[in-house]
Amino acid sequence: ANPVYAGLGTTVFETMSRLARQHQAVNLGQGFPDDRGPAAVLERAAKALLEGSNQYPPMLGLPELRQAVAAHAQRFYGVAVDWESETMVTSGATEALAATIFSLVEPGDEVVLIEPFYDAYLPLVQRAGAIPRFVSLTPPHWRLERADLVAAVSPRTKAIIVNNPMNPTGRVFDVDEMALIAEIAEGADAFVIADEVYEHIVFDGMHHRSLLAQPGLRDRVIKLGSAGKTFSLTGWKVGYVTAVPHVLGVIAKAHQFLTFTTPPNLQMAVAYGLTQSDDYFRDLAADMQRRRDRFIAGLQHLGLDVLLCQGTYFANIDIAKLGQATAGQADDVAFCRDLVERQGVAAIPLSAFYSARPVRSVIRFCFAKQDQVLDAALERLAGLA
Numbered sequence: 001a002n003p004v005y006a007g008l009g010t011t012v013f014e015t016m017s018r019l020a021r022q023h024q025a026v027n028l029g030q031g032f033p034d035d036r037g038p039a040a041v042l043e044r045a046a047k048a049l050l051e052g053s054n055q056y057p058p059m060l061g062l063p064e065l066r067q068a069v070a071a072h073a074q075r076f077y078g079v080a081v082d083w084e085s086e087t088m089v090t091s092g093a094t095e096a097l098a099a100t101i102f103s104l105v106e107p108g109d110e111v112v113l114i115e116p117f118y119d120a121y122l123p124l125v126q127r128a129g130a131i132p133r134f135v136s137l138t139p140p141h142w143r144l145e146r147a148d149l150v151a152a153v154s155p156r157t158k159a160i161i162v163n164n165p166m167n168p169t170g171r172v173f174d175v176d177e178m179a180l181i182a183e184i185a186e187g188a189d190a191f192v193i194a195d196e197v198y199e200h201i202v203f204d205g206m207h208h209r210s211l212l213a214q215p216g217l218r219d220r221v222i223k224l225g226s227a228g229k230t231f232s233l234t235g236w237k238v239g240y241v242t243a244v245p246h247v248l249g250v251i252a253k254a255h256q257f258l259t260f261t262t263p264p265n266l267q268m269a270v271a272y273g274l275t276q277s278d279d280y281f282r283d284l285a286a287d288m289q290r291r292r293d294r295f296i297a298g299l300q301h302l303g304l305d306v307l308l309c310q311g312t313y314f315a316n317i318d319i320a321k322l323g324q325a326t327a328g329q330a331d332d333v334a335f336c337r338d339l340v341e342r343q344g345v346a347a348i349p350l351s352a353f354y355s356a357r358p359v360r361s362v363i364r365f366c367f368a369k370q371d372q373v374l375d376a377a378l379e380r381l382a383g384l385a
Ligand code: PMP
Pocket: 091, 092, 093, 094, 095, 118, 163, 167, 195, 197, 225, 226, 227, 228, 229, 234, 237, 238, 239
């Protein structure tokens, strides 16, 4: 087997969901909402499926959805996007990541990863033959520091992958960090792969700022979005890419031989979804924020050390001060294993998102769940602190 895959274990999400089933645990590990998703979007998909929208759609995606992606960039970020030359539909943001990395990155290039990073990034970068350079963010503030980013770039830097809002930290980068990314990317003449799948899950009155709108970056940003997150339909695997024409054109070359297309009925429904009124997007954020507040208040009530959560549907706790894990010796992996087996709650150890496990005392919970599920988890977590 290719050495990149031969040495890999199973992704932590699959492993934890499997353990959760085995131990009948409340699964707050793998990130997915447990509600049905927006009825109007589901109805569009069902209608399109029954009315015969089931053959190969155009390779770049249905015009309706690509137009909706372009209009969405204008509406939310004030960025003019030409749907025909600058947008493409993919089978999830995951395929968009693969197509982007495989088409833009060459063997020997360097790619900067900001850790903790979403676990799909590293194998894709390595399979492309590139050398990963890591910038480590650490709790409790997860701040992107100039010196660290500067140290990670070199004349061989081809791309910087930026996930904002950031899974698993729940961070939303501020204007200074955004400007820093732009300055460093321009200086290094590097692409910025902007994984913005949680763009509509931002809290406390904040609004997501897209790197697509960052001054100076329009020509070098590849923006990725996902219907899985924006419509709480993670199983659909409908993603979208936005980039300037010559960049998008190359990414499309990779896409045509990865998946070629994405189910047209789902594309129709997502096109409808993206063109809904602002109320939909506001309600999504408000609903997630309500769950965040409920869950975090519960964790704090139990005496747990909850970290800041500005966006995404993930909340982290620091376990360093808990009895089972004395400071400095915490092991988040063992902790999560115990938690699912003994307490019956599945979570994700954050060290799974680092290259060298510099942080081992933080675990992640997904709070995109029904109230009674969150309450059941909190009940099982009682006595932990
Ligand atoms: N990037 C991040 C940061 C994610 O959390 C996810 C969700 N799994 C993805 C990409 C992949 O999205 P999709 O399910 O659309 O492939």
